[in-house]
Amino acid sequence: MKRHVILIGAPGSGKGTQASFLVKNHGYKHVSTGDLLRAEISKKSVLGLEVKAVMDKGELVSDEQVLKLLEANLNLEKNVYIFDGYPRNLAQAQSLGDRILKGSEFITIYFEIDTTGLVARLTNRRTCKDCGAIYNLLSQPMKVNGQCDNCGGKNILHRDDDKEDVIKNRMNVYNNAIQPVLDFYNSKSKLVRLSAESPIEELREKIVGIISN
Numbered sequence: 069m070k071r072h073v074i075l076i077g078a079p080g081s082g083k084g085t086q087a088s089f090l091v092k093n094h095g096y097k098h099v100s101t102g103d104l105l106r107a108e109i110s111k112k113s114v115l116g117l118e119v120k121a122v123m124d125k126g127e128l129v130s131d132e133q134v135l136k137l138l139e140a141n142l143n144l145e146k147n148v149y150i151f152d153g154y155p156r157n158l159a160q161a162q163s164l165g166d167r168i169l170k171g172s173e174f175i176t177i178y179f180e181i182d183t184t185g186l187v188a189r190l191t192n193r194r195t196c197k198d199c200g201a202i203y204n205l206l207s208q209p210m211k212v213n214g215q216c217d218n219c220g221g222k223n224i225l226h227r228d229d230d231k232e233d234v235i236k237n238r239m240n241v242y243n244n245a246i247q248p249v250l251d252f253y254n255s256k257s258k259l260v261r262l263s264a265e266s267p268i269e270e271l272r273e274k275i276v277g278i279i280s281n
């Protein structure tokens with residue numbers, strides 16, 4: 069039986085790119101709390117209207133709001149998940165265990181990276197609104213500018229929070245809250261550290277090795 073996979077890493081460390089590969093080739097379902105929240109904003113739901121300003125500043129949405137949204141979108145009986153962007157602090161790590169996974173097997177993979185280089189990576193990040201494919205104008209551009217290589221869609225987004233001052237705040241928020249999460253999983257022997265500075269394919273192979281164990 070496959071274990072759920074929790075990806076932890078700074079914004080822009082490559083979690084989303086690796087998650088798409090695992091979904092395509094290894095049968096996981098991807099759950100990104102950032103994507104779920106952005107979908108609420110697009111729908112202009114009550115939650116979406118409440119969280120927009122918080123997200124635009126790069127701050128964290130409240131633990132309870134994110135947890136409820138997650139609970140409403142998961143089916144643990146049917147699917148094996150890759151958690152991307154959750155948990156982001158110790159309280160969320162505890163809720164994930166107690167209220168969502170409830171004893172299901174999982175492994176946590178930590179994408180270790182120096183966050184100073186990530187600002188440039190994120191200002192150049194673009195995402196396909198239709199299929200979620202991620203591009204970087206410098207290192208991984210679309211073959212035809214403005215058109216997704218994967219699905220041909222033309223809704224290529226520059227996220228509102230991928231702007232320099234907001235990115236810097238998101239890095240601070242991440243760095244301030246993540247250490248207790250790492251300690252928590254490490255103390256349960258559930259943490260595998262990977263260098264996210266490695267090339268995408270190398271990282272991919274290492275992750276496949278970890279999830280197959």
Ligand code: AMP
Nearest residue numbers: 101102123126127128129134153154156
């Ligand atoms: P991401 O797409 O993971 O970079 O998340 C974008 C933004 O969504 C973050 O800067 C937060 O404002 C919000 N967000 C995403 N996941 C969480 C979470 N687990 N807890 C609180 N806020 C979150």
